[in-house]
Every structure is written in C-alpha cells, then in structure tokens.
Amino acid sequence: MQPRILEVRTKILKKNDELARDLRTRFADQGVYVINVVSSPGAGKTELLTALMRELREQGVRVAAVVGDLATENDAVRLEQSGCKAHQILTGTMCHLEADMVENALEDFALAELDVVLIENVGNIVCPQSWDLGEDLRMLCFPSTEGEDKPLKYPTLINTCDLVALTKMDLAEIVEFDTELATRNCDEARPGVPVLRTSGKTGAGIPELARFIRDRAWSKAQVESRLGARSA
Ligand SMILES: Nc1nc2c(ncn2[C@@H]2O[C@H](COP(=O)(O)OP(=O)(O)OP(=O)(O)O)[C@@H](O)[C@H]2O)c(=O)[nH]1
Ligand SMILES: [Mg+2]
Numbered sequence: 053m054q055p056r057i058l059e060v061r062t063k064i065l066k067k068n069d070e071l072a073r074d075l076r077t078r079f080a081d082q083g084v085y086v087i088n089v090v091s092s093p094g095a096g097k098t099e100l101l102t103a104l105m106r107e108l109r110e111q112g113v114r115v116a117a118v119v120g121d122l123a124t125e126n127d128a129v130r131l132e133q134s135g136c137k138a139h140q141i142l143t144g145t146m147c148h149l150e151a152d153m154v155e156n157a158l159e160d161f162a163l164a165e166l167d168v169v170l171i172e173n174v175g176n177i178v179c180p181q182s183w184d185l186g187e188d189l190r191m192l193c194f195p196s197t198e199g200e201d202k203p204l205k206y207p208t209l210i211n212t213c214d215l216v217a218l219t220k221m222d223l224a225e226i227v228e229f230d231t232e233l234a235t236r237n238c239d240e241a242r243p244g245v246p247v248l249r250t251s252g253k254t255g256a257g258i259p260e261l262a263r264f265i266r267d268r269a270w271s272k273a274q275v276e277s278r279l280g281a282r283s284a
Contacts, residue, residue, distance in 0.1 A: 068183055071151040075186030080276050082163040085269035086171065088149075088185050090209055091193035092202075093175030096219035098127045099252030100193060100261075101170050105134035107255075107262040113269070114165060118157045119172040120149040127172060137161065148179040151186060168269050177202075181209045188272060189265075194238070195220040196229035203234075203241040210241045215248070217261060222251040 079086050089097050101117060108115045117138040119127040128140035139157045141149065154171060161169070171187065173180045192213040194202060197220055203210045210216065216238050224231060235247045248264065250257035 065182060068151050071155065072184035072186040075151055075155060076188075078163070079169075079186060079188070080272075082166075083273045083276050084163050084166050084169055085189075085265070085272050086169045086185070086187045087265065088171045088173060088180075088187035088190045089193060090173045090180045090190060090213070091175060091195075091219075092177040092198065092206075095175065095193040095195045095198070096252050097172050097175070097193050098130050100217060100219055100250060100258075101172055101252075102131050102134045103252045103255055103258045104261055104265075105131065105136045105170065107258050108168060108266065109135055111262060111266060113167045113262075113266055115168040115170065116161050116166055117170040117172060118154060120153065120174045122146070122174065131172070143174055147174055147176045148183050149173050149185060150183055154185050167273070168265060177206045177209055181212045189214045189268065191215045191217055193217050193219045194234070196224040196231075196234075197227050200230050200234040200237055203237045207241045210238065210245070213242060213245060215246050215264070216242075217257075218247060218249045220251060220253070221249045221256055222254045 089101060091097050105115050105117060115136050117131045117136065118141060119131060119138060120141040120143050121127055122143055125140045128138040131138035139160045141153050141157050171185055190213045192210050194216055196218060218234065231249065238245055238247050248257055248261050250261055
C-alpha cells in the first residue's frame with residue numbers, strides 16, 4: 053500500500069507546483085510582492101503582520117493579507133485592524149495552505165492595485181514546507197518563548213525559508229531566551245538566512261522588517277518593469 057500512497061501525494065504536489073508557478077507568473081505580471089509566513093501555532097504571526105501592515109501602509113506601500121486557519125475568522129478580523137484588507141481562508145482539517153486556496157482567495161483583491169500580499173499560513177511547524185504558494189519570500193516566525201533549539205529540532209520548515217523573524221522579543225528576557233544562540237542555530241539550519249528581532253506587541257523591529265520587505269518589493273517591481281519594457 054505504501055508506494056501507492058506516495059504516488060498519489062506526488063501527483064497532488066505536482067498539481068500544486070504547477071498552479072504555484074502560474075501564480076508566480078501572475079504576481080510578476082501584476083508587480084506584486086508575495087510573502088508566505090509560516091510558524092508553529094501561536095508564534096505571533098497575526099500580531100506581527102498586523103503591526104507590519106500598519107507600518108507598510110504608513111510608508112505608502114499598498115498591502116493586503118490572506119490568512120489560513122482551520123476555523124474562525126478571528127485572524128482576518130485582527131489583521132484588518134491595521135486598516136488594510138484581509139481575507140480569511142478556512143481549511144477545515146488541513147494543516148497548510150495550498151496554491152488553489154490562495155488563488156481563490158485572491159479573487160477578493162485587485163492585484164494590480166497592490167504592492168505586497170502577505171499570506172499567513174496555518175500554524176504548523178512541518179506541513180506548510182512542501183506547499184509552494186507562488187511566493188517571492190518565505191518568512192519563518194520563531195518566538196522567543198519556544199526555546200533556542202527549535203530550528204535544529206524541526207529543520208524542515210526553516211530549510212525552505214528566506215527570512216526569520218524572531219518574535220515576542222519583549223518576552224526574551226523573562227523566558228531567558230539566548231538570542232545569540234538562537235541566531236546561530238538558525239544559521240546552522242539555514243546558512244546565511246537573515247534573522248530580524250521583532251515584537252508585534254511593542255513594535256520593536258517592525259520598521260526594520262518593513263524596510264527589508266519594501267526594498268525587495270521595489271527591486272522586484274523594477275526588474276519586472278524592465279523585463280516588461282524589453283519584451284514590449
Ligand atoms: N508578549 C507578546 N505576546 C505576543 C506577541 N505576539 C503575539 N503575542 C501573543 O501570543 C498569542 C498568539 O499570537 P498570534 O498573533 O495569534 O499568533 P499566530 O502565530 O498568529 O497564531 P495562529 O494563527 O493561531 O497560529 C496571543 O495571545 C498574542 O497576544 C508579542 O510580540 N509579544
Ligand atoms: Mg494567526
């Protein structure tokens with residue numbers, strides 16, 4: 053039975069990869085920069101993204117969010133407190149988002165009128181890693197409250213990430229989080245990955261994170277418009 057199960061999984065992943073590739077092309081055509089935000093449950097994704105969207109909006113970046121949860125609209129409601137639009141995806145029993153769910157959710161948005169789309173994935177430290185959503189950047193939220201060794205114990209997700217946001221840094225001292233060791237562990241699991249220190253509660257590190265994203269979004273838009281001009 054085992055080989056048959058693997059065969060089916062391969063087919064589903066292939067279909068997802070094809071759709072993700074189409075989404076990536078669409079995002080490039082529309083000049084929108086897309087970030088897939090992953091973490092364990094409760095790592096502070098929604099808190100961070102709400103603060104981040106507020107900051108990006110104040111900097112003149114047009115941003116919206118898509119968020120996946122098994123149940124409730126809670127996170128979309130919280131994200132909209134930033135003043136930006138958010139769309140909730142309910143996954144039922146699924147522990148990750150898939151490209152077709154994102155594609156359907158995006159029907160709510162005029163992509164050409166956005167600079168950045170943030171996708172808050174379902175809180176899960178393993179499942180989202182093999183599901184490409186067509187994103188430009190995958191960001192792991194790693195909270196101070198989880199302990200420094202988590203990137204080493206659960207390497208699969210960080211292995212696919214381009215950026216780590218250490219979250220809940222306002223609690224670091226209280227829980228005796230060794231930030232230097234955690235940063236070294238991130239680097240061991242994913243050599244060279246940038247690590248930013250943040251707190252959605254206090255706003256620490258949010259301007260730096262917003263700048264990081266804005267710089268990448270602008271450079272993508274410049275490259276795409278140059279390519280567009282060349283092919284026109
Ligand atoms: N002290 C502190 N608490 C935080 C911070 N960020 C989030 N929290 C708290 O941690 C809990 C979980 O935060 P969420 O933002 O809901 O985490 P999440 O990763 O979006 O959770 P799921 O979507 O359920 O996976 C909430 O009680 C937040 O108030 C932070 O920076 N500092
Ligand atoms: Mg959340």
